[in-house]
Amino acid sequence: MKDRPNHVVFKNTDPTDVYTWGDNTNFTLGHGSQNSKNHPELVDLFSRSGVYIKQVVLCKFHSVFLSQKGQVYTCGHGPGGRLGHGDEQTCLVPRLVEGLNGHNCSQVAAAEDHTIVLTEDGCIYTFGQNTFHQLGIIPPPSICNVPRQMQAKYLKGRTIIGVAAGRFHTVLWTKEAVYTMGLNGGQLGYLLDPNGEKYVTAPRQVSALHHKDITLSLVAASDGATVCVTTRGDIYLLTDYQCKKIASKQLNLKKVLVSGGRLEYKVDPEHLKENASEKICILAMDGAGRVFCWRSVSSSLKQCRWAYPRQVFISDIALNRNEILFVTQDGEGFRGKWFDEKRKSSEKKEILSNLHNSSSDVSCVPDTNSVYERIRLEKLTFAHRAVSVSTDPSGCNFAILQSDPKTSLYEIPAVSSSSxxxxxxxxxxxxxxxxxxxxxxxxxxxxxxxxxxxxxxxxxxxxxxxxxxxxxxxxxxxxxxxxxxxxxxxxxxxxxxxxxxxxxxxxxxxxxxxxxxxxxxxxxxxxxxxxxxxxxxxxxxxxxxxxxxxxxxxxxxxxxxxxxxxxxxxxxxxxxxxxxxxxxxxxxxxxxxxxxxxxxxxxxxxxxxxxxxxxxxxxxxIAKKTGNKPKLNQKKCSFVYDVTMKSVDGKEFPCHKCVLCARLDYFHSMLSSSWIEASNCAALEMPIQSDILKVILDYLYTDEAVLIKAQKSLFFPTYAMNS
Known part of the structure; x- marks a missing residue:
């Protein structure tokens, strides 16, 4: 699939098709059914309607799709209004959020129960359940089933450039400041309210990041943590009511992700579980395609190294609690998992050998185990033109955006009209x-x-x-x-x-x-x-x-x-x-x-x-009437059979010479000339299997290949055409 001209380069600005797969328990894949999908399959609603998607957000109960024209589509379970359609009905296929018509949306974020939309002019719209006051609407409603603009005095005169969401909170940011709201379980970036107020209803600035030397570039959120990146390369982690700098001088970062975290159980025992914290993992990708990983078990930022027989150059990443997903510059897709630290020494030597062969700069690393994070890769099937990848937090459902197959073609292939x-x-x-x-x-x-x-x-x-x-x-x-x-x-x-x-x-x-x-x-x-x-x-x-x-x-x-x-x-x-x-x-x-x-x-x-x-x-x-296209039938008029085809496996097909000669130059040259086949009474032996020969003869007689259309095997049509 990598055998393509040099001018073919896949970009995230290309017209795209959406492919999804996973267990689909909550109708989040958008295929119109609850059937699980074992490999990426096209969400044909978008391709049929000519809609190109640039961002996909997958959650436990719903999915959000942002088109390149700034339209928002949602599907999945609708209770609480998380889909934004004005009701709480379930949608099996993506449906346009009509409440956002007229607004050119630039970014979407979503969590288990709510959705946030950022428009190009810096306005914020939220909808869904507001159990933890994460919608930022004052006074706080219990639910909001249509998009509603967030209007807070703290945001007046400020241009919001990004949004992020966890199950219990929402994050907004400008170049100068980060604002959070929702349940304060330690992930909002400030101390618990001394008056015992556990909810932050209106967007509140994170004071620890309010400094003249801080200019924000990226923010990400999980259920229990928030991560902020500055233009100077500093990475801050908001968790446990603290704001910690975990890395510095990580310049030119293009994407940051976080999973896991810990929330204070005592803040809301009704919704939080005791000892339910998850280990924090942070991924960061820079402009050169290098990926860095920070995990709470090691508390240090390490560059990822791929255990794969060849080099891979990453263009996009996604993270859930179990694994990492990657998209390469060649349009391939991979899923990766961390190696177990307790592997046998013989396996470690083999891994290090693979790493040495697949990475040009591994030889200069004095201690691989302490400096690099080792990731085992597995290639995704049916991912050949991928430009972006997404996953839900639990790792049950996935999506990839792939460039439209026609994007890089100078001449678009078309089926010629019937002759x-x-x-x-x-x-x-x-x-x-x-x-x-x-x-x-x-x-x-x-x-x-x-x-x-x-x-x-x-x-x-x-x-x-x-x-x-x-x-x-x-x-x-x-x-x-x-x-x-x-x-x-x-x-x-x-x-x-x-x-x-x-x-x-x-x-x-x-x-x-x-x-x-x-x-x-x-x-x-x-x-x-x-x-x-x-x-x-x-x-x-x-x-x-x-x-x-x-x-x-x-x-x-x-x-x-x-x-x-x-x-x-x-x-x-x-x-x-x-x-x-x-x-x-x-x-x-x-x-x-x-x-x-x-x-x-x-x-x-x-x-x-x-x-x-x-x-x-x-x-x-005066009045033009059209007739039905005549179709020939190989089995009719058997009294005028005048030639017999014999397949390589011995099956004979009685035919009519005039049809073969009219439809195919090969038979015309054979049967209308002085070739021995033209006068031979014996069956003509063809070096083709009977099932393939039947497809060819059916097409010659009917101008259709019904057997290929009805064939479930993915290899039979290719085999038939090559024959």
Whole structure:
């Protein structure tokens, strides 16, 4: 999947598709069901509606999606109003938060019960449960099921640049200050209220970070901790009612994450559990793709090293209480876990060897165990164009944003339009009485029409009965078997039909249309001026054709036409009365073609010609009717099978030569030339498995690949196309 041109670079500003997977217990994946997903699957709501997502936040009970146009979508469980739709209904698929229409949103944050939205103009909107006063709305409501703007006097005149959320609190920050609100269990950055007030309802500034030399760049929050990063590279941790500097000089950090933490149980015994604290883990990624980790068990910031056979360059990270997720600059996805400190020494040597091979600067590290955090990587499936990754705090559900497959294409691949009817039309036009593809010939007046039994019999019951009876039935008074043509195919004579009209009929049989259905077409047929001149069998002397057309014929064509007329000459029947002749040879060629269509059983052509008029020597389509695309059936008309395909596993497929030659140049070259296969009576052996050969033959006959569409295997379609 990395075999791509050098100009292809995946960026988080690209149009994106959202892929989610996990246990989906609370409908947070957005697939419209509660089924779990074992690997990333597309959230097709966004791709179908042309919405590109730039940020995904996954929580225990709901998910929030921020589009590149600044729209917010939510899905999951709705109790408490956490979805912001004005009710508490559950949404199985992402739904637009209409209360934010008209606001261009730039960032979202969410926790278990509430959601925070930051707009481009610095306004804050919150919604959800307000049990711990984390919404920042005064007076505090119990719930808020629509987005409501946070208006606090402390924020007037200040431009909020970021938001973060934990289950019990909310964090806002400007370049100069950090503001927190919610349940003060030690994670807000200031001491417990001496009056015993456990909730901070309005945004309150963290005084420990209020200093002229501090300019904030990043903030993150978990349920039990808050982390702040300054432009000077200082990292502060707010927990246990303290503000601790845990690292310094970490310049050019692009993202910071935190999980775990401890909340004071006595503050709210009703909602907090005693001894329920989790170890704190902080991840920070810099502009060079290096990842640093701080864990409370070691209390030192370490650079991460990946135990993987090759180098990986990180572009995005996500963190939950169990593992780390990564996205690389090549669009790959990984999940990583910390190595157990109690591994055997032999495993440690192997790990160090892998680290040495995959990292260029490991050799200069004096003590890997104390300086680097070792991470074991596992590649994510179906992640090939990833630009961002997200996870919920518990590590049960995940999301990745992948660049749209068309983003880096100069030319977008498209399925070409069907050429099925054009190919059958070409088969008719190129038919010749000397070729080896046609198997029947018609003599109509002074013209010869080579054709193909299978197509005629499949499209018309008249021709099917004609071929089965070999033209000897009394039902066919105007069509009879005369002899054989030059290559031994049956020759049928058609009487009382103008040759040009028969040509249009054949055109309709093969292509489901003809020139008489085209507006503005000028028929080349010239009608007799005197009705009594039209006889049962037309010939060059009684059928006045266009002299201009005859002048374009070659000498061979003139000779062939005269020879055909000589062969077909019979004792002439007596001239019929002029009244009867006039009913047969009307002056309207459209009516004449309708009569021919009725004679050969093509009622659909008759009905379509009802909307056609012959006016001013040309065709005028009054009411256009469309027909159904004709489909061939390999199993029908078995009496005209003339070639057999044999797969490599011995299965035979009886076929029709005319279809194979019309649809595929490979078979045309094989069966219409002097190749031995063209005259061999044995089955043609194909170096293809029977299941693949069946797909190919079905497509040649029907112009569809139904078996591939219905195939559940991911490898079968590729195998079929490669074959």
């Amino acid at each position: 099925f009817l054009e190919e059958l039309g070409k088969l008719l036009r190129e038919a010749d009485e000397m070729d080896s593809i046609h198997d029947v010939t018609f003599q109509v007046g002074n013209r010869i029409f080579p054709a193909h039994k299978y197509i005629l019999a499949l499209r018309s019951d008249f021709f099917q009965k004609l071929f089965l009876s070999d033209g000897t039935s009394l039902d066919f008074t105007d069509v009879y078997r005369k002899d054989e043509d030059s290559v031994g195919c049956p020759l049928f004579v058609v009487e009382k039909v103008h040759p040009d009209l028969f040509e249009y009929l054949l055109q309709f049989i093969y292509t489901d249309t003809c020139d008489f259905l085209t507006h503005g077409f000028k028929p080349r047929i010239i009608l007799n001026k005197k009705p009594e001149e039209y006889q049962g069998t037309l010939n060059p002397h009684l059928n006045k054709m266009n002299s201009h057309e005859d002048s374009k014929k070659s000498a061979f064509e003139v000779y062939k036409s005269n020879q055909a007329h000589t062969i077909s000459e019979k004792p002439r029947s007596k001239l019929k009365s002029s009244k009867k002749v006039k009913s047969i040879g009307e002056d309207d060629p459209v009516k004449m073609l309708q009569n021919v269509a009725k004679k050969f059983g093509f009622s659909n052509l008759c009905s379509r010609l009802d909307g056609v008029r012959f006016e001013n020597e040309k065709i005028n389509v």
